[in-house]
Amino acid sequence: MTSNVPAVAQPKPWLLPAAFLLVLLSFVAAVFLGVVDIPADDVMSVLTGGGSPEARSIILDIRLPRIVTGILAGIQFAVAGLLLQTITRNPLADPSLMGVSQGATLTVTTFLLFTVYIFNPGSNTLAELPIGWLPTAGLVGGMAAGGLIYLMAFRLDLSPLRITLCGIAIGAVLHALAIGLIAGWGSARIEIILEWLSGSLYARTWDHAIFLLPFTVAGLAALPLIYRPLILLQFDAALARSFGLSYRKQFSLVLLVSCALAASAVGAIGPIVFVGLIVPHLARFLAGRHFPLVLPLTTVLGAVIVTLGDLIGRLVGRAEEVPIGVVTAIVGVPILIALLRKVP
Amino acid sequence: MDARKSSIAIAFVVVATLLVMVVGLLPGAKTLSIETALRVLFAPDGKIDSILIWTLRLPRSLAAAVAGAGLAVSGYLLQALTRNPLADPGITGVTAGAIAPIVACFVLLPWFSSLYYPFVGLAGGLAAASVTFWVARGGNGRPLHLALGGLSVSLFLGAITIYVLLLAGPQSTALMFWISGGFAGRSWSHVLHILPWVAVGVGGALLLHRVVAMFSLSDHAAAGMGVQLNLWKPVLLVLGICPVAGVAPVSGPVAFVGLAAPHIARLLRPRGTAWEIALSAAIGSLIVTSADLIGRTIAIPKEIPVGIMTALLGGPIFVYLIQRGRLDFKGEGA
Numbered sequence: 001m002t003s004n005v006p007a008v009a010q011p012k013p014w015l016l017p018a019a020f021l022l023v024l025l026s027f028v029a030a031v032f033l034g035v036v037d038i039p040a041d042d043v044m045s046v047l048t049g050g051g052s053p054e055a056r057s058i059i060l061d062i063r064l065p066r067i068v069t070g071i072l073a074g075i076q077f078a079v080a081g082l083l084l085q086t087i088t089r090n091p092l093a094d095p096s097l098m099g100v101s102q103g104a105t106l107t108v109t110t111f112l113l114f115t116v117y118i119f120n121p122g123s124n125t126l127a128e129l130p131i132g133w134l135p136t137a138g139l140v141g142g143m144a145a146g147g148l149i150y151l152m153a154f155r156l157d158l159s160p161l162r163i164t165l166c167g168i169a170i171g172a173v174l175h176a177l178a179i180g181l182i183a184g185w186g187s188a189r190i191e192i193i194l195e196w197l198s199g200s201l202y203a204r205t206w207d208h209a210i211f212l213l214p215f216t217v218a219g220l221a222a223l224p225l226i227y228r229p230l231i232l233l234q235f236d237a238a239l240a241r242s243f244g245l246s247y248r249k250q251f252s253l254v255l256l257v258s259c260a261l262a263a264s265a266v267g268a269i270g271p272i273v274f275v276g277l278i279v280p281h282l283a284r285f286l287a288g289r290h291f292p293l294v295l296p297l298t299t300v301l302g303a304v305i306v307t308l309g310d311l312i313g314r315l316v317g318r319a320e321e322v323p324i325g326v327v328t329a330i331v332g333v334p335i336l337i338a339l340l341r342k343v344p
Numbered sequence: 345m346d347a348r349k350s351s352i353a354i355a356f357v358v359v360a361t362l363l364v365m366v367v368g369l370l371p372g373a374k375t376l377s378i379e380t381a382l383r384v385l386f387a388p389d390g391k392i393d394s395i396l397i398w399t400l401r402l403p404r405s406l407a408a409a410v411a412g413a414g415l416a417v418s419g420y421l422l423q424a425l426t427r428n429p430l431a432d433p434g435i436t437g438v439t440a441g442a443i444a445p446i447v448a449c450f451v452l453l454p455w456f457s458s459l460y461y462p463f464v465g466l467a468g469g470l471a472a473a474s475v476t477f478w479v480a481r482g483g484n485g486r487p488l489h490l491a492l493g494g495l496s497v498s499l500f501l502g503a504i505t506i507y508v509l510l511l512a513g514p515q516s517t518a519l520m521f522w523i524s525g526g527f528a529g530r531s532w533s534h535v536l537h538i539l540p541w542v543a544v545g546v547g548g549a550l551l552l553h554r555v556v557a558m559f560s561l562s563d564h565a566a567a568g569m570g571v572q573l574n575l576w577k578p579v580l581l582v583l584g585i586c587p588v589a590g591v592a593p594v595s596g597p598v599a600f601v602g603l604a605a606p607h608i609a610r611l612l613r614p615r616g617t618a619w620e621i622a623l624s625a626a627i628g629s630l631i632v633t634s635a636d637l638i639g640r641t642i643a644i645p646k647e648i649p650v651g652i653m654t655a656l657l658g659g660p661i662f663v664y665l666i667q668r669g670r671l672d673f674k675g676e677g678a
Contacts, residue, residue, distance in 0.1 A: 092492050096499060152663070161488055162666050165430070168491055169666070172434065173659035176524070176599055180652035183524040190517050191510070198506045273499045322507070329503035336496045340479045340489060 015286055015293060019300040023071075026307040030067045031059065035314060035321070066201040068209040070310050070324070071303040072216045073265040074275060078302025079219060080262035081276025082283070082295065083226075087233050087254045089160045092340065094277035095142075095262035098167035101273070102174035103145030104138035104266035109178045109193060111137035116189045132207035134196075135215060135267035142263020145170065146255055154248060199270035199325020201310045208268050215264040222257045223295065230254060231291055272325050274332030275305055281339055350619040353612050357626040361633055365405040368637040369397050371644070399531065407530040407538065408636040408650065409629040411595055412605075414542030414587025416628025417549050419602025420609075420621055421584030424559045425577060426477065428490050432603035433469075433588045436490065437497030439599075441465075441472025442585075442592040444501040444508075447519060451512040461593035462541055469585040469592075472497050525596040525651020527636050534594045541590020548583040549621050556580065557617040598651050600658025601628050607665060631657070 032043050038055050045051040046059045077095065084093040084100075095101045111134065152158050152166045182193050195202065229250035232240040237247045262276065283297040306324065309331070313322040369381045376393060384394040385402070415433065422431040422438070433439045442465035449456045449464055479493030505523070509516045521528075549556060558571045559580070566573050591598070605628040606620070614623050635653035642648060 090488070092488075097492065097495060156663075156667050158667065164488060165491060165666050166663050168435070168495055169659050169662040172599060173655045176652050176655035179520070179524045180649050183521040183649060184646055190520050191513065194506060194510050194516060194520075198503070198510055273503065320511070323510070326503050326507045329500045333496055333500040337475070337479055337493070340493055340496070 012287065012293075016296060016300070019297055019304070022304050023300055023307075026304050026311070027067060027071075030070075030307050030311045031063055033311060033315060034058070034063055061205070065206045065209055066204040066310065067307060068206075069204040069212060069268060070201050070306040072209060072212045073269045073272070074302040074304070074306030075299050076212075076216055076219060076261040076265035076302070077272060077275040077306070078279035078298045079223070079295075080258045080265070082280040082298045083230070083254050083258035083261075084276070085280055086230055087251055087258075088163055089234070089236075090164050091281070092277065092336075093164060093167075094273070095258070095266070096271060096273040096276070097164070097171065098149060099145040099171035099174055100142045100149075100259050100262045101266050101271040102171040102178065103141035103143075103148075104263040105141070105197070105271050106174050106178045106181070107141030107144075108134055108138045108196065108267050109181050112193050112196065113181065113185050113189070116192070117185075132205075132211045135208075135211050135264035138265075138267025139215075139260060139263045141174075142259050142266060143256075145174065146259030146263075150252060150255060153251065195323075196270050198323035199272040199328070200321075200323035201269055201306075202321060202323070204269065212264060212268045215260060219257055219261040220299070226250065226254050226257060227295075234291070269306075270323075270325055272306070272328055274328050274336060275302060278332050278335050278339075279305060281335075346615055347619065350614040350616070350623065353614060354619070354623050354626050357623065357630050361409060361626065361630045364630065364633045364637055365409065368405045368633065369401045371637075371641045372396070372401065373645075400529075403532045403535050404527050404530050405633055405636070407535045407594065408527045408632045410535060410538055410542050411527070411587075411591040411598065412601055412628035412630070412632030413625035414538065414545055414591050414628070415598060415601040415632070416605030416609075416624040417542075417546045417621060418584050418587045419604075419628075420606040420624045421545070421549055421556065421580050422473075422602070423606055424556050425580050425584065426480065426490060427559065428480070429607070430491050430603070432600070433585075434494075434498070434597065434599045435603065436494040437472040437476045437501070438469040438585055438588050439592065439597045440498040440501040440505075441468040441470075442589050443523065443597055444468060444505045446593055447505050447512075447523070448508050450519065451508050451515065458593065459537075462537070462590045465589035465592045466582075466585060469589050470582070472501065473581060473585060521649065522596045524649040525598045525654075526639070526647070526649035527595055528640070528647055528649075530594060538590045538594050542587045545583050545587035545590075546621075546625055548586075549580075550618055552576070552580065552583070553616075553618040553621060556621070560617075596649075596651060598632060599655045600662065601631050601654055604658050604661050605631060607661075 032040060036058055038058060042051055042055045043059060046055050080100075081094050084095065084098060085091055088098070148170055149163065149167060152163050158166060182190060229240065229245055232243055232245055233250060233254065240247045240250065266272075279302045280294070280298050282301055283294045287293040287297050305328070309324045309327040313324050313327045316322050366381065369385070370376050370378060374396060376396070380393050381397060384391075384397050388394045388398055418438075419432040422433065422436055423429055425431070445464045445468040446461050449461065476490065476494040476497050480490040509519055512519060555571065555576050558566045558569065559573065561569075563573060606624045608627050609620055609623040612623060614620050631654065632650060635657060636650045639648040639650050639653040
C-alpha cells in the first residue's frame with residue numbers, strides 16, 4: 001500500500017529515553033560544576049554520605065536545592081505553556097503573554113513589600129524573608145489573571161485571537177502596577193525585589209523545593225484527567241462539543257491547572273519568560289503532532305532547559321551570576337523570533 | 345465631520361487640556377487657591393507661591409502635555425505605517441527599545457551626558473521596531489504577529505533592563521521610579537529637552553499628512569497614485585520614533601497613550617488625515633496631563649507614577665476596543 005496520506009504522527013520511540021538521559025546529564029553537570037570548584041571525587045564522596053563539611057554544605061545546601069527547585073519550576077512553566085497554547089489555539093501563548101505571570105508578579109511584589117515593612121524591617125536579603133510562601137502568593141495573582149482570561153473567553157465571548165490580545169493588554173497593566181508598587185514603596189528594599197524579578201534560582205533553599213513540590217505533583221496528576229479534552233480542544237470548540245465534551249467546563253479545568261502551575265512557579269523563581277513558550281514548540285518539533293509524546297517530552301525538556309539555563313548563568317557570571325531569566329531571554333528570543341517568522 | 349467641526353473638536357480638547365493644567369497648579373504640598381494661581385501665573389512676584397507654580401508645577405504640566413502630544417502622534421504614525429490598529433510605541437517594542445539602552449548608559453557609562461540620551465533612545469527604538477516589523481512581516485502583518493513580535497522584543501529588553509538595574513546597586517531606586525514613568529520634579533530644562541523631538545514628530549507628521557494618508561490605501565492604490573511607499577516608510581518610521589526617543593529619557597515609559605489617542609480621535613470622525621493627527625495630539629496631551637493630575641492627587645502624599653495611571657486607564661479602553669471589534673485588522677483573516 002502506497003501511503004498518500006501524510007504521516008501525521010510518526011512516534012519516535014527513542015525520543016523519551018533520550019530526553020531522560022539529557023535530564024540526567026544536565027543534573028549531573030549542575031551538581032558537579034559551579035562557581036566553587038569542587039573536585040569530582042569530593043562531590044562523589046558527598047553524594048555517598050561523606051566529604052568535607054564545606055563541600056557538603058555547598059552541594060547539599062546550595063547546589064542541590066536550587067537544582068531541584070529549578071527542575072520543578074521548569075516542568076511547571078513548560079506544561080503550563082503547552083496547556084495555554086492548546087486551549088487558546090494559539091501556538092504562541094505563554095503564561096507571560098497572557099497576563100498570568102504578571103498577575104503572580106503583582107501579588108508576590110505586594111507580599112514581599114508587606115513582609116518587609118510589617119515583619120522584617122531589618123532584612124537585607126531575599127533569604128531572610130519568608131520566601132517559602134512566595135509560590136502561594138504568586139498563585140493568588142496568577143489565578144486572578146486566569147479568572148480574567150476566563151471572563152474574556154466566556155462573558156465577553158472573544159475569539160482566540162482577541163483573547164490573546166486582551167491577555168497582552170492585561171499583562172501590560174498588571175506589570176505597570178507591579179513596577180509602580182516597587183518604585184513607590186520599595187525604597188531601600190528594591191534590590192531584594194529586583195533579584196526576584198529578574199528570575200533567579202539564587203539562594204533557593206529546600207523550603208522552595210518543598211513548597212513547590214505539591215504544585216508540581218498536583219499539576220502532573222491532573223494531566224491524565226484533562227488528557228482527552230486536551231486532544232479535542234487542540235482542534236475546535238465545535239469538534240469538542242460534537243464529541244460530547246462540555247467545552248466550557250473543560251476549558252476552565254485546563255485553564256485552572258495551567259494557571260496554578262505557572263503562577264506558583266513564578267512565585268518560586270520569578271517571572272521567567274520563554275520557557276513556557278519555547279519548550280512545547282521544541283517538543284512538537286521533535287515529536288510531530290503526536291500528542292501522547294509531546295506532553296511527556298514537554299515535561300522533561302522544561303526541567304532540562306531551566307537546569308542548563310541556571311548552570312550557564314552560574315558559570316558565565318561567576319560571583320556576579322547572571323539570573324536565569326536573563327539567560328532564557330537571551331537564548332529564547334532568537335528562537336521565538338524564528339518561530340514567529342515560520343508560523344503562518 | 346467637516347473641517348469646521350474638526351477644528352471645534354480640537355479647540356474643545358485643547359481648552360480641556362488647559363483647564364486640567366490650571367487645576368493641576370493648585371494641589372500639592374501647599375494647596376493654592378485658584379485666584380492666587382491665576383494671579384502669579386500672569387504676574388509672577390518671586391514669592392513662594394510664584395516660585396511653586398513657575399518652577400515646579402507649570403513645567404511639570406507642560407512636560408506632560410508635550411509628551412502626551414508626542415506619544416499620541418507616535419502611535420498614529422506607527423498605526424498608519426503598519427496598517428495595523430494595534431501598533432503603538434509600547435506594543436511594537438519601541439518604548440522598551442528606547443528605555444533599555446538609556447538605563448544601560450546610565451549605569452555602565454556614567455560619564456555619558458544625559459543630553460544625548462534621546463539619540464540613544466532613537467537608535468534603540470529604531471532597532472527594536474525593525475526587529476518587530478521584520479517579525480510581523482513573516483505573518484503578513486497580522487495584528488497578532490505584530491503584538492507577539494513586539495511583546496517578545498519588549499520582554500527580552502525588559503529582562504536585560506532588570507539585570508542592568510540589578511548591577512546598578514543603590515542607584516536602582518531612582519531608576520526604578522523613572523522606569524515606572526512619570527513627571528515628578530520635571531523642570532523647564534526637561535520641557536526644553538523633549539520639545540524639539542516632539543516638534544519634529546508632530547510637525548513632520550502634519551507636513552507629510554498626504555503621504556501618511558496614502559499608507560491607509562493598499563500598496564497597489566498608492567503606487568497607482570505615484571507614491572513610493574518604500575521610500576517614505578523609513579522617513580515616517582523615524583518621525584514616529586522621535587517623540588518616544590525624546591520623551592523616554594525624561595518621563596520613562598508612558599503606556600497606552602500612543603494606542604488610545606488615535607483611536608479616540610478616530611471615534612470623533614475628523615475630516616482628513618491632518619485633522620486626525622492634530623486631534624490625536626490634543627487628546628494625547630489631555631490624557632497625560634489628566635493622568636498626571638490624578639496620579640499625584642489621588643494618594644497624597646504618595647505619588648502614583650503617570651505610567652501606572654495611563655496603564656490603568658488605557659488597559660480597560662484597550663479591552664473594550666478589542667471586544668467591540670474596533671482593533672480588528674482589515675486585511676485577511678487576522
